[in-house]
Amino acid sequence: MKNMCLNAWYLLRDNFAELQMYTIHHPPMLKNFHAFFKNKPVFAVGFLFAVSSLIFGIWVASIPGIKARLGFTDGSLGLSLLLSPLGAITGMLLSTRIFSKIRVGRWMFTGYIIVCCVMIVQINSVNRFMFWLSLFCFGAVSFLNGVSANATVNLMEKKYNRLLMTTCHGMFSLGGAVSAGVAALLFTFHVPSGWQIVAVGIILIAVILSNKKHLLANTDIIHSRSAFKLPSSSILGISFICMVSFMAEGCVADWSAIYFKEILFAPKVLISLGYAGFSVAMTGRFNGDMLITKLGSKNEVVAGSLLTAMGFFIVVTAHIIIIAIAGYIMIGLGCFCIVPVLFRTSANIPGVSTVEGYAMITTGGLIGFLAGPSVIGFISEKADLSKGLSLLILMHVLAAIVAWRNPFISNKKTGADLSLLYDEQIY
Numbered sequence: 223m224k225n226m227c228l229n230a231w232y233l234l235r236d237n238f239a240e241l242q243m244y245t246i247h248h249p250p251m252l253k254n255f256h257a258f259f260k261n262k263p264v265f266a267v268g269f270l271f272a273v274s275s276l277i278f279g280i281w282v283a284s285i286p287g288i289k290a291r292l293g294f295t296d297g298s299l300g301l302s303l304l305l306s307p308l309g310a311i312t313g314m315l316l317s318t319r320i321f322s323k324i325r326v327g328r329w330m331f332t333g334y335i336i337v338c339c340v341m342i343v344q345i346n347s348v349n350r351f352m353f354w355l356s357l358f359c360f361g362a363v364s365f366l367n368g369v370s371a372n373a374t375v376n377l378m379e380k381k382y383n384r385l386l387m388t389t390c391h392g393m394f395s396l397g398g399a400v401s402a403g404v405a406a407l408l409f410t411f412h413v414p415s416g417w418q419i420v421a422v423g424i425i426l427i428a429v430i431l432s433n434k435k436h437l438l439a440n441t442d443i444i445h446s447r448s449a450f451k452l453p454s455s456s457i458l459g460i461s462f463i464c465m466v467s468f469m470a471e472g473c474v475a476d477w478s479a480i481y482f483k484e485i486l487f488a489p490k491v492l493i494s495l496g497y498a499g500f501s502v503a504m505t506g507r508f509n510g511d512m513l514i515t516k517l518g519s520k521n522e523v524v525a526g527s528l529l530t531a532m533g534f535f536i537v538v539t540a541h542i543i544i545i546a547i548a549g550y551i552m553i554g555l556g557c558f559c560i561v562p563v564l565f566r567t568s569a570n571i572p573g574v575s576t577v578e579g580y581a582m583i584t585t586g587g588l589i590g591f592l593a594g595p596s597v598i599g600f601i602s603e604k605a606d607l608s609k610g611l612s613l614l615i616l617m618h619v620l621a622a623i624v625a626w627r628n629p630f631i632s633n634k635k636t637g638a639d640l641s642l643l644y645d646e647q648i649y
Contacts, residue, residue, distance in 0.1 A: 266436035272397030279401025284415030300599020309361025310588040327440030388510035395504030402498035461586030468587040469594030476595035503554025518633025527622035529556030
């Protein structure tokens with residue numbers, strides 16, 4: 223344990239050094255971003271990652287209002303949020319049948335339009351039943367969308383023989399930063415969340431429709447050979463790390479605005495800035511492949527988990543808004559490479575198909591993302607929100623230990639040609 227702690231310190235130090243180099247050398251990231259936009263088929267799929275976070279950023283800012291409008295306590299809201307992971311489990315059970323019949327491009331085109339419509343209903347729910355039904359549908363469709371989009375990116379990485387996964391997940395982070403900023407801006411003009419999501423949803427659906435040709439060009443059938451294969455402890459370990467990382471993201475999304483409002487007493491125009499700071503830091507994914515190549519996948523996951531734990535420690539001990547925002551930024555810096563590493567690892571596990579690997583990772587991720595906030599809500603009901611968020615400190619330390627000992631998470635180069643550090647070299 224002593225050696226692990228020393229190694230963890232060296233990893234964190236090296237990670238900060240790489241992040242400083244990343245901050246200084248913005249041009250490679252800008253080139254990467256520009257090149258990503260130039261490849262229309264790749265951008266069409268990558269944009270779908272942004273769709274999920276763009277609507278979710280509006281959802282984050284709307285939660286305090288929904289809580290008050292529908293008369294939820296912290297505990298009852300947490301219990302309600304469990305309907306989304308229940309929907310995700312339903313989506314997992316249906317995934318084999320759906321993806322054995324529907325081409326992946328057709329599902330992506332339809333599924334992401336559906337999820338925009340579901341979120342419009344969810345935020346504008348006039349009663350609890352409508353809200354609960356929307357949460358369940360959101361979880362089910364989001365699971366299927368996640369499997370289809372990530373499986374397609376994996377196929378594109380093989381087609382172009384280059385890394386794309388981290389950049390696509392960077393689109394998710396960029397969308398979250400943009401939507402949180404938009405929500406904060408529109409609140410200053412007294413535009414309610416219900417109208418915000420209608421406007422954003424219409425714009426996103428219009429962009430998806432404009433990309434229809436590129437999305438439908440993905441004609442693969444990505445069904446799994448077996449929906450129920452007992453995974454090994456190492457594979458379960460990867461799913462656990464993904465659950466913890468997504469749990470952090472979900473809790474930042476669902477509870478950051480409430481934390482700012484009820485614990486730090488922030489004004490309404492500032493309540494979404496914790497999520498905004500987190501999302502801005504997460505856009506480091508656009509240069510994530512450079513960090514992964516230099517530091518190694520295992521080192522990145524271990525260091526990132528410990529950095530995230532430090533970020534949550536800062537958040538729960540902060541009494542000033544700016545310090546809490548800094549804590550959320552540190553959480554984003556810790557999280558941004560973890561999930562892409564896990565998705566790429568799951569596609570290269572011996573004896574496990576790509577779809578089966580993604581299904582296991584996505585299941586763990588969605589359970590963490592959607593059920594994690596509920597757990598925090600239960601703890602908050604019995605104690606307070608700061609103590610609830612403290613659970614995430616312990617969870618990320620455990621995730622670092624699991625990653626350190628996992629044989630599938632390796633510093634060795636696998637998959638696409640990792641000798642090319644930046645995605646702009648694809649084109």
